[in-house]
Amino acid sequence: MVRRLFLVLAVALAAAVALRHSRTAPAQEETGEKGKAKASSCVMCHKSISPGVVADWQASKHAQNDVDCATCHGDDHKSASSAEKARIPTPETCAECHEERVAQFRKGKHALAWVAMKAMPMAHAQPVALMDGMKGCGGCHKIGLKSEQEMKDLRREGAGYGLASCDACHTRHTFSAAEARDPAACRTCHMGFDHPQWEMYSSSKHGVRHELRKDGVLPATAAAPTCQQCHMPEGDHAVITSWGFLAVRLPMPEDKAWAADRATILQGLGVLDPEGKPTARLEAVKAANLARLTEEEWKAPRERMVKACRECHSERFARGELGKGDDMIRQADRLMAEALREVAALYRDGVLAKPAGYAAAFPDLLQFHESPTPIEQKLWTMFLEHRMRAFQGTFHASPDYALWYGWSELVRDLTEIRAEAKDLREKAGK
Ligand code: HEC
Ligand code: HEC
Ligand code: HEC
Ligand code: HEC
Ligand code: HEC
Ligand code: HEC
Ligand code: HEC
Ligand code: HEC
Incomplete structure (x- = not known):
């Protein structure tokens, strides 16, 4: 109940903010020089829903090149109550524009990380949170490719997703090549015990x-x-x-x-x-x-x-x-x-x-x-x-x-x- 109330409040707030922005933003958009983020309805609303995402995206090469939220997430979800309709990107999404990098990735060992984890005889005995919940083995092995069915299940089961693989080294939503070139990009996974x-x-x-x-x-x-x-x-x-x-x-x-x-x-x-x-x-x-x-x-x-x-x-x-x-x-x-x-x-x-x-x-x-x-x-x-x-x-x-x-x-x-x-x-x- 409290949760629903909170949601209603959040939505009302978001709508208010969106309205306020929509009064000022179009003018900005028309006069804005190329290379400036275009203020789509997604951006307008998400500025208040998830400002960190928007700021990251605005700092990205994607924003400069008109690759906006809808390019990766589709445009079926347009309102605060339809979040489940947003598409969760996979390497296929990136392949539309970065075919060569995706083809290389497919040939390397990272692509097999999910399969390798699942192949372990002890995998089924682990708490789900550690596997498909991406807290343990899955937290690192999510870099691997998954089957269509696995991706559907992961999305349905809720938080975490981990469908993208490509955000392991240049993380969302900055997708920065400079970040990926730094050894720190490998650190989260290539550390510790084994x-x-x-x-x-x-x-x-x-x-x-x-x-x-x-x-x-x-x-x-x-x-x-x-x-x-x-x-x-x-x-x-x-x-x-x-x-x-x-x-x-x-x-x-x-x-x-x-x-x-x-x-x-x-x-x-x-x-x-x-x-x-x-x-x-x-x-x-x-x-x-x-x-x-x-x-x-x-x-x-x-x-x-x-x-x-x-x-x-x-x-x-x-x-x-x-x-x-x-x-x-x-x-x-x-x-x-x-x-x-x-x-x-x-x-x-x-x-x-x-x-x-x-x-x-x-x-x-x-x-x-x-x-x-x-x-x-x-x-x-x-x-x-x-x-x-x-x-x-x-x-x-x-x-x-x-x-x-x-x-x-x-x-x-x-x-x-x-x-x-x-x-x-x-x-x-x-
Ligand atoms: C009127 C506000 C509003 C608009 C417009 C809007 N969103 Fe959202 N979006 C939300 C809310 C609210 C959520 C749920 C946030 C939460 O769960 O905390 C959400 C969630 C999402 C999610 C996460 C989905 C998930 O399963 O976790 C994505 C991705 C997303 N929006 C992308 C978009 C894109 C792309 C557009 C434009 C086509 C867009 N949004 C337009 C309000 C909006
Ligand atoms: C270049 C592709 C790309 C663009 C552009 C993009 N996203 Fe995403 N987004 C992703 C990826 C990849 C994920 C992670 C998917 C996963 O975990 O499987 C994601 C996840 C999300 C999520 C849910 C996960 C979380 O951390 O809460 C939200 C919300 C979201 N994006 C909102 C947006 C909004 C708003 C915009 C535009 C400002 C946007 N995205 C633009 C690729 C993109
Ligand atoms: C609609 C086309 C399109 C899609 C889809 C797309 N990108 Fe991009 N991406 C671009 C463009 C255009 C650039 C800028 C290229 C340039 O600056 O030379 C770019 C740049 C990048 C860069 C380099 C950024 C830098 O710092 O130089 C990375 C990393 C990247 N994209 C990753 C991804 C990932 C990961 C996905 C999928 C989640 C994705 N992109 C989806 C078009 C796209
Ligand atoms: C999200 C976690 C994650 C990140 C980030 C990550 N890796 Fe990996 N890496 C893995 C996993 C898991 C494997 C094992 C995959 C398999 O073989 O099934 C792996 C395998 C490898 C291998 C292959 C070893 C072999 O079997 O020959 C190399 C090399 C490698 N990673 C280098 C890197 C480098 C360099 C970076 C940073 C630029 C990086 N990785 C970032 C998780 C990650
Ligand atoms: C901290 C991140 C992390 C966690 C947690 C993790 N792994 Fe890994 N795993 C990796 C990395 C990185 C590699 C590649 C290491 C290397 O080549 O030196 C790897 C390699 C493997 C390999 C060998 C793949 C190959 O081709 O040689 C298997 C199998 C594996 N892990 C299964 C698991 C299982 C099962 C769990 C949970 C019990 C687990 N891992 C937990 C990161 C992790
Ligand atoms: C193991 C870490 C790692 C993963 C995983 C990864 N990348 Fe990268 N990516 C890099 C590094 C490092 C660079 C910088 C390459 C350079 O310029 O030397 C880079 C650069 C890029 C660029 C910038 C332009 C270019 O071609 O150099 C694009 C686009 C890109 N990656 C797309 C992808 C896509 C799509 C995926 C998923 C299939 C992906 N990356 C997964 C490490 C990674
Ligand atoms: C970009 C340059 C660079 C590359 C590439 C490089 N190294 Fe080095 N390496 C160095 C420098 C600089 C030192 C420090 C030399 C010293 O201690 O005086 C060093 C030190 C070492 C040392 C320590 C012993 C010593 O000479 O003091 C070993 C062992 C070594 N490198 C092996 C390798 C191997 C094997 C490779 C390829 C897999 C490699 N390096 C690639 C620059 C490099
Ligand atoms: C100077 C070159 C050099 C640097 C820097 C380097 N590696 Fe390696 N790495 C190697 C060599 C050589 C091997 C052994 C290759 C073989 O099997 O013949 C190796 C092996 C690996 C393997 C396979 C298992 C193993 O450890 O033998 C992984 C995974 C890996 N490196 C990840 C990383 C990560 C992550 C970093 C940065 C934190 C890193 N490496 C830095 C040269 C390097």
Whole structure:
């Protein structure tokens, strides 16, 4: 009741403001020089309904180019009581004018973020607010494309929307390219627990130099790479790296020990069964492009990256540095595989009960925090937190992440997992 009263009041107020503006605005509009925001009825009313939106839009290139509210939201909603008729833009809306950027985006990994999130076996067990409600996983993975049906459902279910994807780096309604070129544009998502690229970058010499350049301590011409310079050269919206997030790939390495370790990790990911044969989950991996499956797919982004480094470093230096990242993956895989085998043996010997519903007779790393026992919990944090940091820190020139938050923790994890496995065996008498 109170709510309805409030709405009526708001509408009356809006109408009054709109009226007041409509008396003065048309004259302004007629005399206004080109490049000035045209005062449409949408703008007039929304000046009081949501002044922040209007101010942002007025500061945008869109306003200067007559791309107005109705261009993106349609003009079916014209009154205060018909808000649900406003169209919520999707990348298709932007594609009407920015076809090339949308085509690039579609080819990159960001486009697959929603699919990848939904593909996780533990996704259905999470509170809805964190998923489709966009507060947790969905808050970052909303950057991905959604199906027509998913978009309808999201709109119907209410707030959040997250249909646009394109407002992730140049946010609405300024849609500023300058904002998107700054590393801060990536920060909200590329931070924290399992992918602290922001923390690693901003404390690396690359990031520190960028900060000092912004502060005017270093000259504006000083070399300081941004995330975008390395990952979106020439503004290419198709982001993808060689190793990606999971850092497993095909073909298997020639190094026999590494190949065996990677096979164990693929079993932990449920992509290979305990006998080493591909499972149904491999299809999900392919669908979300979770791993590069051929040498060529791995090499193309690598060569592009070397080219990016060469703007400031020698080719020898660049290849040498990237090689160290590859080697850190090999070494981290050693410890990770040892730990996985330790826990798999507990299943095999009947010390730990294999949880019902696990795809494979192997600890399932993709259950994340749904893992049932402390030793299995340690296994997934070892994978998702510490293995990630060890190699991501190496690639991002962050000695602290590579060592203390990465490698050192991995060694500690393995020690603890071994000790805990021993205890469990003693208790079970096996
Ligand atoms: C007479 C006032 C008025 C006019 C004219 C008007 N709007 Fe609105 N609009 C509103 C109100 C009120 C809301 C609901 C605000 C709320 O929920 O807080 C709204 C909501 C919206 C929303 C959000 C919809 C949602 O689901 O969240 C969009 C987008 C929008 N308007 C765009 C437009 C566009 C485009 C036009 C012009 C074609 C327009 N508005 C004209 C008053 C108006
Ligand atoms: C270039 C396209 C574009 C233009 C122009 C545009 N919008 Fe939007 N608008 C968007 C996008 C994208 C979203 C976010 C959709 C989502 O979350 O899925 C949005 C969301 C909104 C929302 C609802 C979400 C919120 O934050 O409350 C309102 C209200 C809104 N726009 C009003 C306006 C008004 C008023 C104008 C004109 C002054 C306008 N828009 C112009 C693209 C645009
Ligand atoms: C009707 C055509 C049209 C639509 C639809 C449209 N834009 Fe634009 N957009 C433009 C024009 C025109 C410019 C200005 C181009 C210029 O300055 O060279 C522009 C500029 C931009 C810029 C660069 C701004 C800057 O700071 O230089 C971004 C980013 C952008 N649009 C994003 C979007 C997004 C995201 C959407 C969809 C939500 C969208 N646009 C929808 C026409 C459109
Ligand atoms: C709204 C959240 C969000 C923002 C903002 C964002 N990203 Fe992402 N990014 C993601 C998600 C989620 C993924 C994983 C998508 C997948 O692979 O399914 C991802 C993946 C990537 C990848 C691909 C890694 C691989 O698997 O090869 C790169 C590179 C990347 N982002 C760079 C950037 C850069 C650079 C920026 C800033 C200009 C940025 N991202 C902004 C959420 C975001
Ligand atoms: C803070 C933002 C954020 C949250 C919250 C988040 N993710 Fe991510 N996710 C990302 C980013 C960024 C990447 C890409 C990281 C990289 O490549 O280093 C990613 C990568 C992934 C990938 C791998 C995609 C690929 O192609 O390699 C999956 C799967 C995934 N996330 C699922 C989830 C699930 C499920 C949740 C919730 C339990 C979740 N994420 C929570 C940002 C987030
Ligand atoms: C991961 C961050 C990110 C996402 C997501 C993103 N953009 Fe961009 N966008 C950028 C960056 C960075 C630039 C600046 C490129 C440059 O000038 O080097 C940019 C620039 C633009 C421009 C300005 C003109 C130009 O072509 O350089 C347009 C238009 C644009 N983006 C449209 C889109 C559309 C449409 C989408 C959704 C399909 C989208 N962007 C999604 C980061 C992003
Ligand atoms: C100096 C270049 C450079 C800068 C700056 C940079 N990266 Fe990276 N990034 C790399 C390299 C190299 C890799 C590993 C590529 C490979 O797989 O071979 C990488 C990998 C990634 C990945 C995939 C997982 C991983 O971490 O290995 C993501 C996501 C990512 N970077 C995001 C970002 C974000 C976000 C920023 C800014 C906060 C950033 N990067 C800054 C060079 C850079
Ligand atoms: C825009 C210029 C620029 C680009 C591009 C760039 N770097 Fe750098 N990089 C620098 C500068 C400047 C330093 C600081 C040099 C110093 O400490 O004296 C640096 C430092 C480093 C360091 C720290 C070790 C050292 O030399 O002090 C590493 C490692 C590194 N870069 C690797 C890379 C890699 C790998 C790439 C490509 C993925 C890359 N950089 C791309 C400018 C760049």
